[in-house]
Amino acid sequence: GGSGSGSGGSLNMGIAVANISLNFGHEMVEGAQSASQHEGGVNLKAVGPANTDGPAEEQLFQNLTTTDRDGLILQNLDPPIFTRPAAQAVGQGIPVVALDTAPTDGSKITFYVGNDNYELGVMLAEQTIKRLPTDPTGTIVLGEPNPGTPVLDSRVQGLKDTFAKLTPKVKVLGAYQTYSDPNQNYNAWVSLVHANAGGLAFLGVGDADSYDLAKIKQDEHGSYLVAGTDVDAQTLQDVKAGLDFVTIDPEHFLKGYVATALLIQSVKQHKPLPQGWLDMPGLVVDQSNIDSIIQRETSPQAAYTFYLPQITKILADPAATLKPLAQAR
């Protein structure tokens, strides 16, 4: 990467993520880095706190606005905190792209690349219902690691609404707090499973949920369905082993890549950034495609080759997938 002082006339850009320790942060950073390589002439600096801590990330973002003023990508989990700093950056003429979490109105950010998290919830619900007997009765338990995180809240909402609509006889409990620390998460789920013996399905919307639920199902030989989101190594193994019947993949690498590529192109070609919400697809990962996904996760290069078709399609005509920012969820 380049030094803050921008060597060789190349562009200094940066990406801030909410948590550098967790899989999603990593994939987005790798996507961004991959994009900067393929676009070329960019020093991309990635920053983020080790634990999810909005103000800490806000501080790092502030520093990016002084070191890497050619363009910034902002992924975060509590947008309100970034309202003022983002507005200030935009005010200083720094192009800023919101990634993964919709920007607030006051933030002056007008381009957002992210999933329809509500839709991800819907996908998970539909996949579950597919595997339930027709017109099922019983209970389904939902878990959310960090209540108050917009993306996760939307996914939960998607799940609830869909079950309410398609399986009215099913009692949906939760979402309960399942904590992001893998051990606490396991404890929470194991208690939920015991507290709701005979539940039809246990569904989480975070990454720890997927593999901890899989482990519980395995250890207790559960007949219930378990699944969650994200594609960390462990979860993929569990999908392959058929413990998680699916996992919903928000395709973080792709988001990171597209956001960065579009930012770089707009800066290089002095054309404005697209306006609105670039609605990124989510992917259902199950037995059918698991191997290709595992292969994809082996390296950034592998991921790049995997996504290349989508990337070229989206970059060819971003407008096609653009929606009004207001609809972002």
Add this chain to the structure above:
Amino acid sequence: MTEVLRASGLVKRYGGVTALAGTDLTLRSAEVHALVGENGAGKSTLVKILSGVLRPDGGTVELDGRPTSFASARDAAAHGVAIVSQELSLFPDLTVLENLFPHNAPLRGGLLSPGRMAQRAAPVLRELGLTVPVRTKVGDLALADQQLVEIGRALLQHPRALILDEPTSALPRESVRRLDAVLRRLVTRGIAVLYISHFLEEVLRLAQRVTVLRDGRVTVSDAPTDSIDLDSLVTAMLGAAAPPVLGAAAPPAAVRTRTGRPGAAPAVSFDRVSVPDRLREVSFAVAPGEIVGFAGLQGAGHLSVFDVLCGRARPGSGVARINGRPAPRSFRHAIRAGVALVSSDRKRYGLMLDKPVWQNTSAVSWLGLGRGGPWLHRARLADTAAAHGRRLRIRGHPGDLTNTLSGGNQQKVVLAKWLDTEPSVIVLDDPTRGIDVGARAEMHTIIADLARDGRAVLIASTDLIELAELCDRVVIFQHGRVTDEIPADRLSEQTLSVAMNAGFAGTVE
């Protein structure tokens, strides 16, 4: 001579121990009332009840004829009763000034005003001869100076009744005399003083009346001091157990007959040892079996010798040897080399007050030196503690928490823990601080015996009589140099203080 404070029929029990069994005491204005008794007699307990720190199980306290019970020392002070407690109750991290005004610190514009504090304190400190900078932290002061600060704090409350629990246990003679003078002046102003001390002559000189406690009972009540002599006082304190000629300047015969073994290699030898700012070309030798005293005014350097022996100070030049080995590098090293280090500050360096006696007596030998193996044998250690307890006549059980022992008995526990290591060199700093005459005599016999077993004893003491009684010779220090050495036959309190002050025209510092 109106009655100020009266305690009648006070009873205080600690579990099984009866500290006070129906004790009466009367304090009158314009007189010093001495309260004496052996260690554990109940003196401090009485003080704690008078000052409201403890609630009695029975009996009453009257102030000006009206029954009272103070909520705390502060409350007592508010009613004109000031206390100097035996266990220092100062705040080490605060400055001398802040310590002098714990409640009523003078303010300027709502803020503490060190200036005004200093103004108010100055006369009292001058009276007491406390010359330390008033903004140093009390924790950095010498024990003696700390004791003066505590007395100063009591005086600054301008009390009608002043209660002093062993105020002079760590004070050098000069300070004691000054305090006496101060107290005399207070008495002429009509203040009532309760004075607790183990220095009996001093007490008799100062006080108009004396009350003697034994096992929490009054054995001599409110007697005019001119009507009672030392021996009857001692008998009243100790009963039949009273050893002969206590406190007399003439040392016991036992001590006299013993002398160091001229032939033996010295246990401790200093050869022209210099320590920057501290010692200049100091040379002396202590043979096994000798008891050598070290005396000097504050900062004269006699204690720096101990610093070298315990590894705190390293000789800049010259050679210091212990049993032929070079001076130690650390406490640990020194102790391993066979040195016993009895500090005068038992609370900070001597004891684990929240632990039972048996743990304290085994602290050095087992935990420090690792003797007795890696496993705890509680019964064995408790028995050892009990044995020491019998030998030193400690009032208390191996299982008692050390802070439930009386001050003097705590001091004995400190000695016990060092004797437990069978040391070859014993360094004593005020070994009998706060110990009653009986125990003091016992302690001296014990020290003499230790020397007779061939141990080298080095001792410093604020109590010059003690040095005169115990030592085969006393090395005198001034300005970090050895200026004199007084042999046994010339030893007396007078000769010592003359030698220490030689060239100072009697002034201190």
Add this chain to the structure above:
Amino acid sequence: MSDRLSDTLSADEPGPPASDGAAPDTAWPWYRRLLPDELGVGLVLVVLVVGVGLAHPDFLRSTSLLSTAQSSVYVGLMACGMVFPLAMREVDLSVGGIYALGIVAGAMLIHAGLSPWLALPVVLVLSAAIGALNGAITTYLRLPSFIVTLAGAMLYRGVALALANGKQIGGLPENNSFFTLLGGNLGGVPTSVWVLLAATVVLAVVFTRTRFGARVRSIGSNPDAAEFSGLPIARTRILALGLSGLMAGVASSLGLAFYIAGDPTVGNGYELTAIAACIIGGTPLAGGRGSVPGAMIGNLILTSVATALVFFQVPINWTTFATGAVILIAVAFDSLLRRSRGHGFLPRGRNPFRRG
């Protein structure tokens, strides 16, 4: 001062040690001698479990109880080790970091093909060494262990993150006896629970019945007196922090065996829970005293609270509140219990830290 009782395992000896039986019996009414300190927290735990069980019998199903015990193992082990630094007035905030590093290092070694049973000793030695390093830095740089271990936590977790390159390390040979044995059950009870019990007993003995333990408590009781009595302070500190690190290592070994994956993000905030468990169990921050079984039970209380709440279907946004409330109630109950036994807490100020 006798606000605590002397008994075989709680190491703070007021009261008459049976061995010397010297103190007057009247000082110690029978019911006090019958109630060791751990009994207080133990009672709280029982009340908690039974109380929840009455409302939700499912909670008392052995599977449920065992999984609660199982989930208390990792922090429980750290708490048992933490008793030693705390008892000598030090603190170890790095256990969470060591835990993460241990798990990642172990997973990588196994991933790289090393036999899990050989990776185990490596992890243990590594974590003990890291703990000792904490002690050495504290001693020789003359820094407070609070700072050293706080920075240490970042260092060690940082290494874990860097090693794992931010990903979990999976794909381990899960059929290897290491995972099936340590991660599985033994006589119907999770092996890790057995390990916790064993560790509790062993450390309790070390703490109360060995010279090392006595040194730890003496230094905590009066550091100046300890040094002046020739205790090997530096060595004892290094050993105590090393022991704490070792227990974190044991925890990470069991965690690795159970989760069959190395995740660098585990263990955040475990240090505070462990310290809280120690304090609840009767190891004051002021040092000088402590109880290893108490710490273990204290941690069981904290875990049970979290588990129990699930059975009450607390709405997600009230979970945090409820957790705090129940913990507060539990410790308050314990404190009342102690006082009702007349040796609870001294008048405030006498010794502000000697509570808990």
Add this chain to the structure above:
Amino acid sequence: MSDRLSDTLSADEPGPPASDGAAPDTAWPWYRRLLPDELGVGLVLVVLVVGVGLAHPDFLRSTSLLSTAQSSVYVGLMACGMVFPLAMREVDLSVGGIYALGIVAGAMLIHAGLSPWLALPVVLVLSAAIGALNGAITTYLRLPSFIVTLAGAMLYRGVALALANGKQIGGLPENNSFFTLLGGNLGGVPTSVWVLLAATVVLAVVFTRTRFGARVRSIGSNPDAAEFSGLPIARTRILALGLSGLMAGVASSLGLAFYIAGDPTVGNGYELTAIAACIIGGTPLAGGRGSVPGAMIGNLILTSVATALVFFQVPINWTTFATGAVILIAVAFDSLLRRSRGHGFLPRGRNPFRRG
């Protein structure tokens, strides 16, 4: 005089009193009197900033320095308040929770239409009251403040989560003078930085020059003596913890003004950073002493470290490691500085033979 002489020998000897700012008149050679404790950490900070600045001049750009200062404000305020509990041997782990609750409560009041300038006093009173509540519970349930405030942290954050119903509260009237003024700049410097400076000065005076401050230090210095001489320990504890809570409230007001939003998840782990800042700044956990400016500077050091790393090309996976390492180096440097001046974090110089 002999004490001083002997002190020049002891390995770790008392320094000029930092806690009460009063330098001894003659006890210390001039160069010592010129070096209060704060100067040590101050120097570390300067070296750190200049060092980074040399490598990356951008870092010294006022915008960058100011944003660093700005982001140090919230924990900085908590650290200044934390000095009081620590100096009296208590600890306040609930500041993070109070901070979150304050921000959410404020946001909701404003959202509900209350004038921001009226919401401000409400938030301040609320947080001070919560702090005092900590003190009251600690005192009257006779629990260690560590446990009370740890559980308290969950309680208060829990209330925040419940109030906010897990959502962030946005859509506040951002053009209101409250947000533009408190959240904006004053004379080119963020208003919050001015507030921090003011708070530091005021609290430093309170700590060193008022009866309350003296009581706090007395109780921490010798609890037994404090009780013996009848200091109002309970009241002082409640006030000290109340003050700590109040400072968390000030922090949340500024946070609210700057972020123009209420987020119940903020402030996790701030308590440890604040305590670390205090310790680095010369307020030992053992109590009795302390320095408000020191705490503020200590926190600036911690913030600068995090900021500075952005300017270096630290690979993202190594940032955690690097942070820990730099912090350790910084405090080690400080400790060396202190020792070169003859006193460190260690207790006052030990001198067993120190009577006249």
